[in-house]
Amino acid sequence: MSLPRIAIDAMGGDEGVRVMIEGAALARRRHDQFKFLLVGDEPRIKSALEAHPNLRASSEILHTEGVISGEDKPSQALRRAKGTSMGRAIEAVKAGDAGAAVSAGNTGALMAIAKLSLRTMPGIDRPALAALLPTLEDHDLVMLDLGANAECDARNLVQFAIMGAAYARVATGREQPRVRLLNIGTEETKGTEMLRDAAAMLKASAADLSMSFDGFTEADKLGRGDMDVVVTDGFSGNVALKAVEGTARFVADLLRRGFTSSLRSKIGFLISKPATELLKHHLDPNNHNGAVFLGLNGIVVKSHGGANAAGVANAVAVTARLLEENVTERISADLARMGGTSLRKTRVQEERA
Amino acid sequence: MSLPRIAIDAMGGDEGVRVMIEGAALARRRHDQFKFLLVGDEPRIKSALEAHPNLRASSEILHTEGVISGEDKPSQALRRAKGTSMGRAIEAVKAGDAGAAVSAGNTGALMAIAKLSLRTMPGIDRPALAALLPTLEDHDLVMLDLGANAECDARNLVQFAIMGAAYARVATGREQPRVRLLNIGTEETKGTEMLRDAAAMLKASAADLSMSFDGFTEADKLGRGDMDVVVTDGFSGNVALKAVEGTARFVADLLRRGFTSSLRSKIGFLISKPATELLKHHLDPNNHNGAVFLGLNGIVVKSHGGANAAGVANAVAVTARLLEENVTERISADLARMGGTSLRKTRVQEERA
Structure with missing residues (x-):
């Protein structure tokens, strides 16, 4: 079975497309079986890929015009998501075109879009x-x-x-x-x-x-x-x-x-x-970059806005390992093993108390 | 008007009586008009005072047998407080024998005893x-x-x-x-x-x-x-x-x-x-020692259990400054200026929401 792709929001982050692409290329060297979906402005992505032929060979580009800015409130981001690199990267996870999305954009917007689009896993109340x-x-x-x-x-x-x-x-x-x-x-x-x-x-x-x-x-x-x-x-x-x-x-x-x-x-x-x-x-x-949004139907990783290429590579590598180890499936299995009933029962006891 | 005394729980802290007394002596050099009530085992306090004649001259000793230990739960400490150095130091504040108490003992016990004995200031719900x-x-x-x-x-x-x-x-x-x-x-x-x-x-x-x-x-x-x-x-x-x-x-x-x-x-x-x-x-x-318990009818300062003499001196000096500046009275005045009514009104609005 081939591994799912990783969608990269190439437009997020303070450091621009070049750093996101360089980070993805560095991560690909460590996880060379992975394929990527690079989402954002196609000419700028193509230009950044010139220095990274190996990444180019294992990537597809998904062109988008819009970008979620650092100033967008979550509610605004939700309305604008469809045409943006962040929104399309998450949409790719939802559609099964990718197994995970990585973005260095606005955290509040990323959480809001991911939550609305991917929904929480069965058995999880909140990601x-x-x-x-x-x-x-x-x-x-x-x-x-x-x-x-x-x-x-x-x-x-x-x-x-x-x-x-x-x-x-x-x-x-x-x-x-x-x-x-x-x-x-x-x-x-x-x-x-x-x-x-x-x-x-x-x-x-x-x-x-x-x-x-x-x-x-x-x-x-x-x-x-x-x-x-x-x-x-x-x-x-x-x-x-x-x-x-x-x-x-x-x-x-x-x-x-x-x-x-x-x-x-x-x-x-x-x-x-x-x-x-x-x-x-x-x-x-940068050595600890990559905050993982867990509990959704798909993995979403936030790279720090100011991360350098090595930092982005760490975030992408974390994503790759979570996919390799089927973390989402393992969480489901643990939830099933614990049994939704026992959790639910305890909640009732709480409310009664 | 003479300044109120500072009651020192000489028995609290990991470092023993000597460090508490030496700390008080160091603080007295900076605030030489202050008088002290040293609460604890009289022979040990007297022995520690031999090296500090200036502090001895401005101190009274209040002998106690009991000590609140680090293991005492707040509820146990409350029951045992009466005969202990911590309990008597706080009792001295309540009785007006001292303006403030300093202890390096068990924090939970100190808070519980201080709260029960001194009560919260008018206008303050919680210290x-x-x-x-x-x-x-x-x-x-x-x-x-x-x-x-x-x-x-x-x-x-x-x-x-x-x-x-x-x-x-x-x-x-x-x-x-x-x-x-x-x-x-x-x-x-x-x-x-x-x-x-x-x-x-x-x-x-x-x-x-x-x-x-x-x-x-x-x-x-x-x-x-x-x-x-x-x-x-x-x-x-x-x-x-x-x-x-x-x-x-x-x-x-x-x-x-x-x-x-x-x-x-x-x-x-x-x-x-x-x-x-x-x-x-x-x-x-040690350079930032002295956590102040504010909002009670009297000042209670917690010195870190592991503080050295310089640390204790900082905690005692903080206490002296709070007394010199009449902090308790100033808090009362601020509360009055804000008006209990406006706070109360907002609470009602909250409950309605």
């Missing part, structure tokens, strides 16, 4: 945005939801855990991912009722779901490498992710100030470059 | 925990709530803004503090209804409250130094604070690994020490 965070160990951490749902209930969190575990199996190779819920303390009595309910459901079902549910964690433990998935509502997840990004940048700014404050510091910086390069490598968002 | 975060500019940022209230409503957030602004006037000297609400985007339509309601109330009342309400901010912008107060619910605030702390530690660990990975790196580290010292100074939690 979630997941990304990989660096840890001090040799594997990344899957974190979700990162902002698709500002408010959630316990049932949503359980579904996010299932989706996150499926992603972690692909990202870390661990068959029984270690899953935790983000909370403001680790004792069972901490946090909100939503979290305590979700913990009870996961505790009861973890064995059926081939995951190890290890209870609560706090936001200062995310980098330690002792878990594979951290689950939270979209508000807290977005806050945590941005706090991590902002602090990393803050520290980098401080270091830069320090290292340029005197000649001595400048010399020290040059000598210790291997040390600061390690830091740069770990903290460079 | 909040506030702390100072470092920024790239030459002033700190007041952030609240950091975990006292896992769930909040819009009215709570408005009250937190009033309390945070009062604190920021003391901490930054700015008479019209720049206040923002933490959200997952800066557009007016972003986030939860609670945040949009709180924003509307603050927009309407900012001029009366001598603050500049600047809308929403995101968690990656906290270190930029373009605001003085960031307001959020206790869940997100705790997540953001811990994500900042965890990332700072993560980066420090990475740097340590890098700098010790080779002889070249080690030499570079020694030469560039002034640069990394700047970082250490900025990120050392």
Whole structure:
């Protein structure tokens, strides 16, 4: 069976068509059996492809005129989607012309269009945005939801855990991912009722779901490498992710100030470059690019608007691995194994409480 | 009029009596008109005071036998409070024997005891925990709530803004503090209804409250130094604070690994020490020690359990400044100026919606 194609919205992102195409070409070298559907302005795509004959040979171009801008509100984007590169890339997934879409465009617009066009998977109430965070160990951490749902209930969190575990199996190779819920303390009595309910459901079902549910964690433990998935509502997840990004940048700014404050510091910086390069490598968002929108009938990946070609390549490679490992099908199977009934029953119990 | 005393729970904290006493002595040098009530085991306090004759001369000792431990649950702590150093320190504030209490003990216990004993100020529904975060500019940022209230409503957030602004006037000297609400985007339509309601109330009342309400901010912008107060619910605030702390530690660990990975790196580290010292100074939690529990009839300050003497001194100095500037009275005045009625009206509108 041939692998499904990856649709690339070539027009999204701050860096233009050339970076998207170069990123796709880099990713294709790692996953050379993949075919691509490049969606956007045909003359510009053709021109960018001149430097990448291998990608050209495994791609088809789908010409579109319209582009969703960074300023378009989700409601405007939905109305305009049909003629745009973003809208057509997602439409290709819906029509079965591609298995996944990658875009570096407006996140809110991408989520709105993807949700309306692809619809949520059977058994999933709401899709979630997941990304990989660096840890001090040799594997990344899957974190979700990162902002698709500002408010959630316990049932949503359980579904996010299932989706996150499926992603972690692909990202870390661990068959029984270690899953935790983000909370403001680790004792069972901490946090909100939503979290305590979700913990009870996961505790009861973890064995059926081939995951190890290890209870609560706090936001200062995310980098330690002792878990594979951290689950939270979209508000807290977005806050945590941005706090991590902002602090990393803050520290980098401080270091830069320090290292340029005197000649001595400048010399020290040059000598210790291997040390600061390690830091740069770990903290460079390009190395963790590609937020995955999980829970839809098809995979949609958001590349960071400011990502460089290596960053785009990471996002496309993530997409390729999710397709290779049939993540969507595996989530369906897990949902079936847990049984919609038990989740539903717990919801009723919640409402009664 | 003489300044109110500061009650010090000498028994809290991982580092013992000596560190609490040394911290108080350091703080007294900066605020030499202050008197202290040192609460705890008298022989140990007396022994620690031998090295600090100036502090001894301006202190009274209140002997207690019991100690609240780190393992005590809030409910247990409440039952045991009477005979403990923490309980008696707070009791001294209630009885007017002290204007404020400082403890490095169990946070949950401290909040529970303080709330029950001191009660919330008129006009405040719920107290909040506030702390100072470092920024790239030459002033700190007041952030609240950091975990006292896992769930909040819009009215709570408005009250937190009033309390945070009062604190920021003391901490930054700015008479019209720049206040923002933490959200997952800066557009007016972003986030939860609670945040949009709180924003509307603050927009309407900012001029009366001598603050500049600047809308929403995101968690990656906290270190930029373009605001003085960031307001959020206790869940997100705790997540953001811990994500900042965890990332700072993560980066420090990475740097340590890098700098010790080779002889070249080690030499570079020694030469560039002034640069990394700047970082250490900025990120050392001792330099930002002292989380203030605001909104009670009296001031209660939590010093970090692991703080050193300089850290304790910072927490005590924060307490002294809050007393010198009559922060509790200023919060009352702001609440009166805003008018309980307008807040109440908005709540009714909310419930109707």
